[in-house]
Amino acid sequence: MSPANCRLKHVFDIEVLFGADRAIFGPLPGGGSQGYTPAIGGTISGPRLSGIVVPHSGADYALVRDDGTIELSAHYLLEADDGTKIYIQNRGYLIRAAPGEAKPSYFRLTPYFRVPAGPHDWLSRTVIVGGGERLTDPDRSLFRYYALV
Template identity: 60%
Template sequence: MNDPQVPAHLEYAFEMRVNFRPERCTVGPLPGGGYQGYTPCASGTIYGPRLSGIIIPDSGADYATVRGDGTIVIKSHYMLQADDGTKIYINNNGYLIPAKPGEARLDDGTPQPAYFCFSPTFVVPEGPHDWMGKTLIIGTGSRRSNPDHSIFTYYAVKQTLD
């Protein structure tokens, strides 16, 4: 059997630093186990070759459902503002799986999840950033503490044609 060739590659697009407020809200336990959580976003910055700007302060939050198996289902919503003033809505959907005790990789002294990946969608007006609403983008995340924030790194999936 031949190895299939992947007809795509990833292109680094941009990163976001999302700063969180200290307030947390948790509801639960839910039927079947788990909890629903809410963490408000205070602000943030966007930087990279395809997009730079800010996260509009207090424009969104991370909504996380912690399932009974410990998997965290992420649904986060924010409003972005590109350096040229364009307003962009982002909706991240993905999964965070905590590392097992004693197995977490440290990044800047903060234990990292075993898995933290998502697929965002964007609502963006016509113009220089409308590629975001026409491109499959995937992302990875890492957590930081002191102060509480996350770094989200985004990659555009580029189709390769032979």
């Protein structure tokens, strides 16, 4: 296979539950507003990783830009079923469809991981991309992650 040929392989899904202690403040000097949404728990499932989102281990510190784009910057801890702690930083974009448009919101991200040596250290040397959707009742986001192979 040529190095320019890439494909995606599903590796895991994460459901992140959010708390009610949300905050948004601004406007900021450069424009936009700063958001804070705490991650209160969640689950990980899939062919390469399963476990939990460690409760109250982080939050999404999103920048809400004046053009309506939301720059996601979420940091929290995962715990694999074998007890391994994994740091994740999710960076990406949420662009909401304009009112009346048929197209869905664009919700894409690129996670970065820190993980100890062992069975899950493949996360620290694999390019992973994901897509997500925001749901309510309960307030949560669902993410599906793919390894670029």
